[in-house]
Amino acid sequence: MKRLILALLLFPCLLLAQQPPVSAYVCPPCGGSCDTISFSKAGICPHCEMTLLSKDEKERPVKEQQTTVCFYLYNGVEVLDFAGPMEVFSYAGFKVFTVSKTKEPLISQGILKIIPEYSIADAPLADIFAVFGGNDEVAADDPEVIAWIKSRDQATLSYFSVCTGAFILSKAGLLNNLQVTTFHRSIEHLQKAVPSARVLKNTRYVDNGRIITTAGISAGIDGALHLVAKLKGKEAAMKVAQHMEYDKYQPDQGLVVR
């Protein structure tokens, strides 16, 4: 009888022992800076607003395939051109990585020293190939870089250019016969470079289906939100914009060619 009582008393303790207490909660992989923070309680991440997971849950394989984005950077790339879309795509849950011709450090905006994650020799393929403005000639006039972009064409679902990044896509022969846009001071120049295209001014972005080009510098944010809306729905894009406090976001502000 004593043994039975003891067993009954111990039973709940044994049950608890089978479920070790969760020591920490973490963000689901969001690409954001909060990916590396641990929290002591379950709840909402104050940074990305996603529901926290226990560490065990995070380690389970993710079923949904993450959209991958290759950010091609180069010496003289404009800082906001790439940073706006990087912020947007990372909070949309896309996996973003940086590539340059080599892994040598490059300088953005004459200020920011960046080490690219990959070179063109070892960069993985990506769903989206993104290029940005600045000293775009560094990439556009480099036959090796252009050949490398062309070599990835079959695996690339979408191309995305911000500002004068459009010149890089034009050198890869991707803008022929399309409606496109670029930095406001480069409209005529791009028109001369791609006579078969129609280069539009005063257009925040132009979506040709596979190829999206945006206007200058800050317009990359709107183009990136448009791409998120297209791939994950308008609500997802609105959520990212709200998180970024980009209440100036106007859905459908650009031109979608149908």
Added chain:
Amino acid sequence: MKRLILALLLFPCLLLAQQPPVSAYVCPPCGGSCDTISFSKAGICPHCEMTLLSKDEKERPVKEQQTTVCFYLYNGVEVLDFAGPMEVFSYAGFKVFTVSKTKEPLISQGILKIIPEYSIADAPLADIFAVFGGNDEVAADDPEVIAWIKSRDQATLSYFSVCTGAFILSKAGLLNNLQVTTFHRSIEHLQKAVPSARVLKNTRYVDNGRIITTAGISAGIDGALHLVAKLKGKEAAMKVAQHMEYDKYQPDQGLVVR
């Protein structure tokens, strides 16, 4: 007579020989990526819209003192938090440099590997001290970093925080008794951290004279444009906004405490 005719014929050639042809034109130092480009003809820089100088002119000492801005970065800093103001300040002609605790590479947004230009051991003083959100605890909870920020106080004319960068300023005791703002999900948290401050929600930025705090992530662009307007005039800020194609800029959108 022959000698006289020869001398008269040669005279214009001698004059030309005294003025060697200008081989290249360059941007005035604008902090932008176009600072490194050479142009064969005089005119307007297609990137920053400033009037090009001959190389000789550029080498002349600049009379006007450039406003300097220290960007304090750390592991986990949010990419758009600092990239928006970096774009704005560089086109306003400010000299921006990056600093972190050490010169080791740091990762922004879990994606971008950055090498800071200076460490806290050798960073020069600056007119403006700027901090940004993300994993702000990395800086805010580091007594060495906070002591270093305090040690520069006398030389600092303005403090500028974006998003949860406000927590770093709060740890340096800079927000006491002020009206301030931060990332929308951190309003209550900052209010608890600085009970004597009034932490405002739905406010794009708050300017207390010496200390400017902005709302989250993209609000840094507006706060930076406000600071440019304050230091260089509204027209200068509008010119930067137009160059960046940030037609969503609304001057005087934040609160200026008088």
